[in-house]
Amino acid sequence: MADLNVRSDAVDVEQIMKGIRARIREKRGADYTEAELQQLATVKLEKFLDPKSVRSDLVEQFRKSVVVPPAPNFEFGETTLYETHRGAISAIRKLFKPLLKLFFNPDKITSALHIQSQVNTQTEQRLRRMEERERLSYELLHNLTVELTRIGIEVHNLKMRAESLSSRMDFDERRARAFEAHTEAQRVAEPRRQMEARHAEPRHAETQRTAETQRPPQEQQRSAEAPRTDGGVSVASGGGPQPSQGPRGDGGRRRRRRRRRRPGQTFGDQQNQANAPGGPVGMAGAPADAGGAADDGGGDDGFDDDGGGNDGGADGGAESQ
Amino acid sequence: MKLAVVVQRYGADISGGAELHARYIAERLARHADVEVVTTCARDYITWKNELPAGEEKINGVTVRRFPVAHPRNTAEFGKLSHLVFEQPHSLNDELKWLEAEGPASPALTRHLQSVASAFDYFVFFSLRYYHAWHGARAVASKAVLVPTAERDPAMGLAIFAPVMRGARALMYNSFEERAMIDALSHRKGPGVVVGVGSAIPDRTQPWRFKKKFNVRRPFALYVGRIDENKGCAELFSHFERYSVMYPHGLDLVLIGSSVIPVPKHPRIRHLGFLSDEDKFDALTASDLLIMPSRYESLSMVALEAWALGKPVLANGFCDVLRGQCVRSNAGLYYESFEEFAEGLFLLDSTGPLGEVLGRNGRDFFRRHYSWTVIERKYLEMFDRLKREPVPELEPLPGFFARRTRNLPPGAKVIAAVPSGPAV
Numbered sequence: 001m002a003d004l005n006v007r008s009d010a011v012d013v014e015q016i017m018k019g020i021r022a023r024i025r026e027k028r029g030a031d032y033t034e035a036e037l038q039q040l041a042t043v044k045l046e047k048f049l050d051p052k053s054v055r056s057d058l059v060e061q062f063r064k065s066v067v068v069p070p071a072p073n074f075e076f077g078e079t080t081l082y083e084t085h086r087g088a089i090s091a092i093r094k095l096f097k098p099l100l101k102l103f104f105n106p107d108k109i110t111s112a113l114h115i116q117s118q119v120n121t122q123t124e125q126r127l128r129r130m131e132e133r134e135r136l137s138y139e140l141l142h143n144l145t146v147e148l149t150r151i152g153i154e155v156h157n158l159k160m161r162a163e164s165l166s167s168r169m170d171f172d173e174r175r176a177r178a179f180e181a182h183t184e185a186q187r188v189a190e191p192r193r194q195m196e197a198r199h200a201e202p203r204h205a206e207t208q209r210t211a212e213t214q215r216p217p218q219e220q221q222r223s224a225e226a227p228r229t230d231g232g233v234s235v236a237s238g239g240g241p242q243p244s245q246g247p248r249g250d251g252g253r254r255r256r257r258r259r260r261r262r263p264g265q266t267f268g269d270q271q272n273q274a275n276a277p278g279g280p281v282g283m284a285g286a287p288a289d290a291g292g293a294a295d296d297g298g299g300d301d302g303f304d305d306d307g308g309g310n311d312g313g314a315d316g317g318a319e320s321q
Numbered sequence: 322m323k324l325a326v327v328v329q330r331y332g333a334d335i336s337g338g339a340e341l342h343a344r345y346i347a348e349r350l351a352r353h354a355d356v357e358v359v360t361t362c363a364r365d366y367i368t369w370k371n372e373l374p375a376g377e378e379k380i381n382g383v384t385v386r387r388f389p390v391a392h393p394r395n396t397a398e399f400g401k402l403s404h405l406v407f408e409q410p411h412s413l414n415d416e417l418k419w420l421e422a423e424g425p426a427s428p429a430l431t432r433h434l435q436s437v438a439s440a441f442d443y444f445v446f447f448s449l450r451y452y453h454a455w456h457g458a459r460a461v462a463s464k465a466v467l468v469p470t471a472e473r474d475p476a477m478g479l480a481i482f483a484p485v486m487r488g489a490r491a492l493m494y495n496s497f498e499e500r501a502m503i504d505a506l507s508h509r510k511g512p513g514v515v516v517g518v519g520s521a522i523p524d525r526t527q528p529w530r531f532k533k534k535f536n537v538r539r540p541f542a543l544y545v546g547r548i549d550e551n552k553g554c555a556e557l558f559s560h561f562e563r564y565s566v567m568y569p570h571g572l573d574l575v576l577i578g579s580s581v582i583p584v585p586k587h588p589r590i591r592h593l594g595f596l597s598d599e600d601k602f603d604a605l606t607a608s609d610l611l612i613m614p615s616r617y618e619s620l621s622m623v624a625l626e627a628w629a630l631g632k633p634v635l636a637n638g639f640c641d642v643l644r645g646q647c648v649r650s651n652a653g654l655y656y657e658s659f660e661e662f663a664e665g666l667f668l669l670d671s672t673g674p675l676g677e678v679l680g681r682n683g684r685d686f687f688r689r690h691y692s693w694t695v696i697e698r699k700y701l702e703m704f705d706r707l708k709r710e711p712v713p714e715l716e717p718l719p720g721f722f723a724r725r726t727r728n729l730p731p732g733a734k735v736i737a738a739v740p741s742g743p744a745v
Contacts, residue, residue, distance in 0.1 A: 011678050013651050017661075020668070024660040160566065167567040171667070178673065
């Protein structure tokens with residue numbers, strides 16, 4: 001994913017736009033032109049997904065539009081040609097019927113028209129049946145269309161929701177990344193100073209401890225006792241690191257484990273080592289770990305300072321074995 | 322030096338792009354020369370009705386001389402002729418009829434220019450596509466300096482304009498893209514310079530005052546201008562509505578300007594109507610960015626104002642001028658599709674430092690190219706240069722029958738054949 005990093009004033013708009021387009025290509029999965037996308041979108045919306053184009057009374061409309069009066073038909077029998085409601089005329093027609101048959105054969109016409117009438121009736125019936133079927137199939141088609149549209153809209157909505165959720169996630173992720181980058185940039189500006197400060201403090205503690213060992217024993221005792229009066233909380237006498245420096249506390253714990261692993265060393269030896277000048281001072285009668293548990297930073301830091309002085313020997317001893 | 326600025330409309334309350342441009346230039350040049358404005362009595366750029374009194378008046382210390390328009394625009398006739406000359410093969414006579422229909426037809430103004438030609442050193446004509454500029458520039462061709470304010474629209478592809486472009490003494494372009502287009506259309510060889518226009522940027526703005534006055538609480542993108550489909554606002558609304566679904570916590574959209582099309586009712590779109598300059602500049606300062614959705618701009622003054630105030634711009638990438646300015650200044654992004662719009666807006670919203678850096682670039686760009694000292698110097702240097710340059714011959718109009726022969730290609734076709742893209 002092409003990300004944007006603003007680390008200096010020298011931004012290049014064209015590069016940013018390339019990045020934007022790369023992101024869009026990734027999202028789309030295919031590099032459609034805008035016109036192609038528009039066309040696709042239009043087709044979809046027009047043909048499938050537009051709920052307005054589906055009318056709920058379509059079947060009714062169809063029924064109204066297909067109600068056609070039955071086609072005119074006639075019944076044709078043997079006497080149809082001579083029928084009349086006037087008695088006199090009927091008699092005359094019967095009288096001249098043989099004369100008529102002399103010139104042409106009306107029975108053939110009568111027969112043909114009779115058959116035609118029957119054909120008309122059958123066709124009409126067939127058409128009616130077809131119309132019934134058509135109505136049913138139209139209704140079926142209509143229902144299918146409605147269902148398809150509904151499903152289409154649902155799919156569309158779900159897609160939109162998925163897109164919205166993914167955008168929100170994207171937004172949050174990128175915002176978090178921007179913040180991280182910002183914080184990182186700030187942090188990168190002072191790492192050396194922090195590192196120096198971190199390394200300078202043990203050195204300072206060591207220097208102070210060296211100075212203390214050169215002081216008279218009374219002074220050493222005073223300086224060792226001074227923290228014990230400080231509310232019972234372990235405080236480094238040699239100006240150790242501040243409690244907020246968590247990682248150093250972890251280091252202290254690590255070193256503590258190493259000391260425990262030293263062969264032939266008893267708990268009393270450890271306590272003596274801990275109570276040595278310049279080292280951490282625990283609660284009276286309490287194990288050194290208790291200080292660490294009571295005040296993670298202070299206790300550990302005190303231990304750490306001590307460890308700083310003795311670590312070399314301890315680790316060295318361990319490694320040499 | 323005595324100069325005449327000739328423009329279609331003029332007034333302290335007339336805020337059209339070219340008209341405001343002309344007023345700024347007239348008022349600025351008045352510090353170095355004796356400037357008189359020659360214009361029409363029209364106030365409305367669609368009807369060109371005579372609404373202001375003819376005669377002389379002073380506006381901000383500049384003498385303004387108004388001439389009546391002979392007839393208002395017949396929109397039906399103009400539409401019919403526009404269709405003919407833009408879309409179909411036609412004659413030169415058709416184009417002249419189109420120009421007359423477009424207006425503002427003021428033969429009195431042209432006659433006045435002819436009568437006072439000897440009294441002025443140069444005539445600065447604004448907006449070549451209108452009647453006053455075409456007839457005026459032909460009437461006093463030997464002293465005509467054109468500020469064409471030409472956009473990439475079919476009107477510029479009409480055959481009547483190329484000889485005037487070639488015959489003018491100098492062309493003061495608004496952008497490199499405009500110069501490239503005009504060079505391609507007219508094959509002009511004479512002097513020309515890309516100048517543009519500055520703006521009356523206040524020394525101090527009060528974004529908090531704006532936010533309090535209009536109760537704007539969330540960060541927002543701003544649009545300033547007429548809310549019109551021609552300005553790309555319909556597309557802007559459509560894009561923004563989709564963007565607001567994608568980014569529910571993104572920017573709001575605030576609109577400033579009179580509306581021609583309805584503004585959609587949307588919880589994240591605010592239309593504040595037409596505001597004073599003070600409010601406008603405060604709004605620009607309070608905004609996160611300016612959006613310019615128009616496809617046709619010869620120079621967007623509001624974009625320049627945004628840059629002057631250190632705000633980035635999100636412009637329509639189909640507008641070569643805006644796109645070119647964004648690229649040259651490194652002070653704005655552009656879009657050609659909804660995806661690009663959403664990504665651009667998102668970047669300027671979420672990547673805080675980017676907007677700041679682009680805004681800073683914009684401020685530098687404005688200071689380097691659009692500060693008044695730079696613009697005034699460019700105009701004055703051009704007038705000096707013209708004293709040494711030879712006067713080009715103005716090509717005469719073809720004869721009676723040639724003018725009536727329908728052998729000219731449609732304007733849209735001509736303009737489509739001109740190479741496009743930002744001049745980077």
